[in-house]
Amino acid sequence: MRAIVTVIVLFVVIIGGALIWRHFRTGGESAGGPAGGGGPPGGMQLPVEAVTVKAEPLGRGISTVGTLRADESVVMRPEVPGRLVKIHFTEGQRVKAGAPLFSLDSSVPRAALREAQATLDNARQSSTRAVELAGGSLISRAELENTQAQLSVSEARVASARAQLQKLTLVAPFAGVVGLREVSVGAFVTAGQSLVNLVRLDPMEVDFSLPERELGTVKVGQTVEITVDAFPGEKFAGQLEAVDPMMDVNSRSAKLRATISNPGYRLRPGLFARVNLGTGSDAKAILVPEQALLQQGETRFVYRVIDGKAKRTEVKTGQRLPGKLEILEGLSAGDQVITAGQGKPMMTDGMPVMVLPAGGPGGPGAPGGADAPPAGQPPPAGQPPAAGQPPAAGQPPEAEAGTKPAAEAEGGAKPPRPTGGAAKPAEAAAEPAASATRSN
Numbered sequence: 001m002r003a004i005v006t007v008i009v010l011f012v013v014i015i016g017g018a019l020i021w022r023h024f025r026t027g028g029e030s031a032g033g034p035a036g037g038g039g040p041p042g043g044m045q046l047p048v049e050a051v052t053v054k055a056e057p058l059g060r061g062i063s064t065v066g067t068l069r070a071d072e073s074v075v076m077r078p079e080v081p082g083r084l085v086k087i088h089f090t091e092g093q094r095v096k097a098g099a100p101l102f103s104l105d106s107s108v109p110r111a112a113l114r115e116a117q118a119t120l121d122n123a124r125q126s127s128t129r130a131v132e133l134a135g136g137s138l139i140s141r142a143e144l145e146n147t148q149a150q151l152s153v154s155e156a157r158v159a160s161a162r163a164q165l166q167k168l169t170l171v172a173p174f175a176g177v178v179g180l181r182e183v184s185v186g187a188f189v190t191a192g193q194s195l196v197n198l199v200r201l202d203p204m205e206v207d208f209s210l211p212e213r214e215l216g217t218v219k220v221g222q223t224v225e226i227t228v229d230a231f232p233g234e235k236f237a238g239q240l241e242a243v244d245p246m247m248d249v250n251s252r253s254a255k256l257r258a259t260i261s262n263p264g265y266r267l268r269p270g271l272f273a274r275v276n277l278g279t280g281s282d283a284k285a286i287l288v289p290e291q292a293l294l295q296q297g298e299t300r301f302v303y304r305v306i307d308g309k310a311k312r313t314e315v316k317t318g319q320r321l322p323g324k325l326e327i328l329e330g331l332s333a334g335d336q337v338i339t340a341g342q343g344k345p346m347m348t349d350g351m352p353v354m355v356l357p358a359g360g361p362g363g364p365g366a367p368g369g370a371d372a373p374p375a376g377q378p379p380p381a382g383q384p385p386a387a388g389q390p391p392a393a394g395q396p397p398e399a400e401a402g403t404k405p406a407a408e409a410e411g412g413a414k415p416p417r418p419t420g421g422a423a424k425p426a427e428a429a430a431e432p433a434a435s436a437t438r439s440n
Contacts, residue, residue, distance in 0.1 A: 045354035048341030050305050051292070054333045055284040058326065062217070066208030066226070068271040071259070072174050072200035076101060079167045081190045089178050095198075097175045102183075102195060104168040113161035120154035127151040176200040177265065199269060203238070204262045208275045209253040213318075218243065223278040224258040228271050236260050236267065240277065286331050287324040292339045293317070303347065305336040305355060312349040 082104030089101055130147035133139040172178075179197035183189060206226055210218065222240045227233075238260035247254050258275070260267065292302050293315070300317055303310045315330030331337070338353070 045308070045352045046310075046341060046344065046346065047356050048303075048305075048310070048338045048353045050336045050338045050355045051289065052334060052336050053286055053288055053327075053331055056287045056324075057284050058321070062210065062214055062277045063321070064208050064210060064275050064277070066206045066273045066275045068226075068228070068260075068267055068269055068273050069205050069207060070199040070201060070269040071203050071205055072176065073269065074173060074198050076170055076195045076198055077192050078102070078104065078170060078189050078195065079191055080104070080164070081188070082106075082168055084183055084185055084187050084189055087181065087185055091180050092177065094177050095172045095175065097172055099172045100169050101172055101178065101198075102170040104189070106165055106168045109161065109165040109168060113158070113165055116154070116157040116161040120151075120158050123147075123151040123154035170195070172198055174198075174200055201265045201267070201269075202262045203259045204267045204269070205241070206238070206258050206260055206273050206275060207255060208258075208273075209248070209251070209255050210277075212247065212252045212254065215243070215254055218256070218277060224260070225276045225278075226258075226260060226273040227276075228267065228273050230268075230271060231266065236262070285318065286327040286333060287321065288327055288331065288337055289339050290323055290325055292337050292342070293325060294342065302331070303338040303342040304331075305338060305353060308352055308354075310338060310342065310347060310349065310351045310353050 084102060085105050086103040087101070088099070088103070089095055095101070127147050127150075130139060130144045134141070134144040176198050177200075179199070181196040183193075183195055189195065206224070218240065220240055220242065224238045224240055225235045226238070227235055238258050240256060241259045242257050244255040244257075258277075288302065294301055294303075299314055301312055301314045304313050305311070313330050316328045318326035318328040320326070336355070341347070341353070
């Protein structure tokens, strides 16, 4: 009798355990999908936006940024100390080369010059008499040479006094515009003190840098156009003047300089300039929108749509255009690249995706369109419900009509709450994709 009871108890335990295991297995799969599977619950497709890439013209130039500088610029400084007695210009005035700018007190140097000149006259007379006496053998050869040496010394002293006098007048070394002076008449200035800036504004120069891969497309004499924020919409033309023979080992770029015509003196040194360097190239390349590119560490990649699934593809980028980037390696014309939705945490390589239509109302997949389910019926599994339609079983409700899928990239889709006695899916089972930041 005891053996029979034991057999019955074991049979009941086995049957009950099987039923409980089946119940929890069914509930787990319906609530969270297969164990260990990341991504949307219930096997639904992740809504994304995508574009088909094609070869597009790169344009006829290279765009970069630079800084304007004066063709010639100098800070006027005196070589000798003295008291300032006269200023020969007004601030902001255009001056010619050699025009006087400042005069220092020259009374003492002028007196020294007159003294040196008198000594020189006396030395010349002594040298003339010595030559006559030496012709008659009345003085020795040594006395004649000594007299001539005194004449040479006197001439040198006169030249020194005259040079010292000239240093008391500061003149413009080139034609340009004087800036704001920093001294006034009567001030005592020291040697090397800053007095005023003198700059040549026509032509102007713009300095900019290019990466090493662009050096083969540029040469001296190419056309250059710049724009500045001070004159929006206006372009200033010039040409490439020189390329620095030394490369920057840190950035692997070369420094270039172009000259820009500035007859009206409107451009000023230090302005930020947007530079467009004409290369004369009509080449085409694969271009993708900037928002399609993701970066993880030093690796740049995009997600392609292949057979309804997202395929992570590493790419090598090239030239940057407004809103787009050139792809040198990794993509071909005709590839479908995801532009919105690929930043969601649930996005992984091989994730089933559903490309949302780019058309307006009435298009395929749009509410009321050709692919919309009949009124009152839920949509097929794996598709978002239309406006006013109930979601399919095991499928989370979609956002309201008109919500862009790109907004989901902030938080990602949330799994549905388990119903009935179904077990709550383990959040740790869904491994989110590695975080990626968009490249600039």
